[in-house]
Structure formats: C-alpha cells, structure tokens
Amino acid sequence: MQKMLVEGGHPLQGTVRISGAKNSAVALLPAAILADSTVTLEGLPSISDVQTLAALLEEIGGSVEWGPQDHAIHIHPERMVSMPLPNGKVKKLRASYYFMGAMLGKFNQAVIGLPGGCYLGPRPIDQHIKGFEALGAEVTNEQGAIYLRAKELRGARIYLDVVSVGATINIMLAAVKAKGKTVIENAAKEPEIIDVATLLTSMGANIKGVGTDVIRIEGVESLHGCRHTIIPDRIEAGTYTIAAAAAGKEVVIDNVIPQHLESLLAKLREMGVMIEDSDEQLFIAPKKQLQSVDIKTLVYPGFPTDLQQPFTSLLTKTAGTGVVTDTIYSARLKHIDELRRMNANIKIEGSSAIVTGPVKLQGARVKASDLRAGAALVIAGLMADGITEITGLEHIDRGYEDMTEKLTSLGAKVWREKMTEKEIAQHQNS
Numbered sequence: 001m002q003k004m005l006v007e008g009g010h011p012l013q014g015t016v017r018i019s020g021a022k023n024s025a026v027a028l029l030p031a032a033i034l035a036d037s038t039v040t041l042e043g044l045p046s047i048s049d050v051q052t053l054a055a056l057l058e059e060i061g062g063s064v065e066w067g068p069q070d071h072a073i074h075i076h077p078e079r080m081v082s083m084p085l086p087n088g089k090v091k092k093l094r095a096s097y098y099f100m101g102a103m104l105g106k107f108n109q110a111v112i113g114l115p116g117g118c119y120l121g122p123r124p125i126d127q128h129i130k131g132f133e134a135l136g137a138e139v140t141n142e143q144g145a146i147y148l149r150a151k152e153l154r155g156a157r158i159y160l161d162v163v164s165v166g167a168t169i170n171i172m173l174a175a176v177k178a179k180g181k182t183v184i185e186n187a188a189k190e191p192e193i194i195d196v197a198t199l200l201t202s203m204g205a206n207i208k209g210v211g212t213d214v215i216r217i218e219g220v221e222s223l224h225g226c227r228h229t230i231i232p233d234r235i236e237a238g239t240y241t242i243a244a245a246a247a248g249k250e251v252v253i254d255n256v257i258p259q260h261l262e263s264l265l266a267k268l269r270e271m272g273v274m275i276e277d278s279d280e281q282l283f284i285a286p287k288k289q290l291q292s293v294d295i296k297t298l299v300y301p302g303f304p305t306d307l308q309q310p311f312t313s314l315l316t317k318t319a320g321t322g323v324v325t326d327t328i329y330s331a332r333l334k335h336i337d338e339l340r341r342m343n344a345n346i347k348i349e350g351s352s353a354i355v356t357g358p359v360k361l362q363g364a365r366v367k368a369s370d371l372r373a374g375a376a377l378v379i380a381g382l383m384a385d386g387i388t389e390i391t392g393l394e395h396i397d398r399g400y401e402d403m404t405e406k407l408t409s410l411g412a413k414v415w416r417e418k419m420t421e422k423e424i425a426q427h428q429n430s
C-alpha cells in the first residue's frame, strides 16, 4: 500500500493533458456487451475503474485486447454469456451497475451484486430498477445481488423521479434492443450520456434527444461493432483547473471541452481567476488574492458535485466566506475534517460547509475517504506549508490517470512511498 506526499509551495506552471472521461469510459465498456462484433474504444483513461470493468468483461466470456495505440481497447463480445456477477469486483466501483442494463438488454437476464464506488451517503438505484421493470423485467434483490429476468423487453414511457446519470444510461442500455419505442422523461443531460449514446448510435441504435431531458429510443434487432473515441474528462480537467487557481502561476489545460465546464469557469472568474479558452484548451492565470464565492451543486449544466470537494480546498485561500452546498449528495463532506486537520476554517451547517479564508494551510497526515476527497487533499497539499501525507490512494487511482506524474510535470513536488506496516494499521483504523 502506498501514500502520496505533497510538498507545498512549488507553483504549478506548464501544460497538463487531460485523459478520457472516467464516467464515459465506465459506461462505454459495458455498452460493448450489446454488440455482436468487435467494439474498439480509443482514448480510455488508465485508471483502476477501467481495469476492473475490462476484467469483468472477461469474466463473462468476452475477450479484451489492449493497443496497439496507447489507451485503446478492442472488446470482442462474441463469446459473452450471462454469467452471474454476484460480488467480488462489482463491489469495487459504482459503474458495475451498467452490467445490469447491458446484460439485460443483450441476454434478457442478469445477476449483478450491488455496486460499490465512493461512499457519498446513500446511493439508491431505485430509478434504474423502475426503468428495467417498466421495460418488462422482473427484478428481485436476493442476498445483496440484483436478479433481472425478462421474457422479452418492450419499450415503455419512463419518467425518472430523480434526475440520475446512472439510471438514464442504464435504461438506454436496456432499451436499445427492446421491442418498440422507449421514452425516458426527466433524463439527465451530462456530456457522458451523450458520449454513450454516440457509441450506441455507431453500433446501430436509434436514439434521439440525448442532451435534452426527453430521450426517445426506437429498439433495433441487433447492434454491431464499431470504433469510438471517448470525450475528455471534464472532472479531471476541472480538478487541474482548480489546482491551477489554488497553486498555479500560468497553467494550460489541454484536451478539454471548455463548454463542459462553464459552471466552474464562471465561478473561478467571479473569484478573480483569469481564464482564456480556445477549442481544446484552457489558460489559467490566478490573481494573488482571490475572493470567496458560494457554490451549489446541481445536475448538469449546474456546478458538478464531483468538483465540490476540490473547490472547497480552493476556498480556504480566498478572502471572505464561501458557502458550499451539495444538493446532489448532502453527505459528501468527508474531506472537511481532513482539511480542518490542515488548519482550514470550515464550519458545517446542515448540508453546507462554510469556508472562511484566507488561511495558510499546514501539511498534515490525512486520509482520502473517496475519489474527489483525495483530489481535494492533493490540492490542499499543494497550497500548504510543509509536507502533506495522503493515504487512501486506491480511491484516487479509480479516477485520476497518473496524477503524481501530471503534477510533477507542472513543477509540483509530489511523490509516492510504500507505507510501513504501522502506517497501514493506522490508516485502516482511522
């Protein structure tokens, strides 16, 4: 087990290239199950979530080949079968829930353990199940695994009670080969949903309205293989943009779609960060003293919940009081105690964090409880006096490709070390 060490006070400068989007990749891999010939995905991020999903595709009989170019995978689905995946790897990540929609869509049946992923408070999947049932599946929960069975899937009109990324994609996966027309109302509009629909359309699916809150799908008999290039990761791009505002001189974020980050960029400009954008790049140059702002997370195109934790770290150095409210995951506050350990002045009132600054953060031993808490602590470490030691790197590795290398190339002093037995025990008991 490793820890990350961050020595603060080395300003970031240079260019960082953004990888493919985690939240697209984790849906595109299971979507390949629906094809009857090879699906090639290009631009996949090198993260553990992708490795886990590729291993799950092999568990159900698929064959997976990497390369020859970096970040490309060829998924051969011809020998896949509806193998039960009750536990094991499915618990390592959230997106294993996409095996439900994809396997139901392909085989009319699936047995999948309940998903893992970041613990952000309760993360129910009732809307996914409501969608599968509307399409004609019988869904039962037996000893922690979801059993899905259908004689045949038939298109239906499904209104999502909660705008959900996962449910929207999962219902699309189950519906693309169902008989007749499916309408998903109150659908989520995140760019990753559009990316998944683009892949499915290249496979021969008939999907209209993605990117709006009503998606219409006309079921087709079969789906074929294709080649697809994934979109850049807006959350990784947002994380480095926030890091640049927190600890940068002049940083270029390369391979980004600036329109995907409008809510973040607007807030950073309000704080006094100078940002220029072009087709695929952002240029960030922060002022010496930034002003606090309030943020409220909302579904896309609102401020993303996945950037709330990194943004909270930035607020510790801004002048005034900033209120952070997460309306998607009201309990996504586990980074706060760790930031306090580093001298941050943050109060929690209800589901809001009230951050008063500017304070000089101090390096400390901290624990990443989840993926974006990890990113928040790395950003805090870049701003802090002294060395910050971060444990819980398995969370960071789920979603950030080569974070240590990317930050080092920007001039940060960041490295990994093997943890001692004593440190592992302390980490596990904390």
Ligand SMILES: CC(=O)N[C@H]1[C@@H](OP(=O)(O)OP(=O)(O)OC[C@H]2O[C@@H](n3ccc(=O)[nH]c3=O)[C@H](O)[C@@H]2O)O[C@H](CO)[C@@H](O)[C@@H]1O
Pocket (backbone or CB within 6 Å): 023, 026, 094, 095, 122, 123, 124, 125, 126, 127, 128, 129, 162, 163, 164, 165, 166, 167, 188, 305, 306, 327, 328, 329
């Ligand atoms: C793998 C992946 O893409 N993960 C992202 C996805 O997670 P995920 O797909 O799990 O998030 P959802 O969009 O589904 O969740 C949004 C809200 O709806 C609630 N809800 C969701 C489904 C459901 O059946 N019932 C229900 O009540 C959730 O508790 C949450 O409050 O979107 C989240 C919100 O942008 C992001 O933080 C995650 O990074």
Ligand SMILES: C=C(OP(=O)(O)O)C(=O)O
Pocket (backbone or CB within 6 Å): 022, 093, 094, 095, 116, 117, 118, 119, 306, 371, 372, 399
């Ligand atoms: C919450 C996240 O991931 P997951 O849904 O995969 O747990 C995230 O990417 O911030």
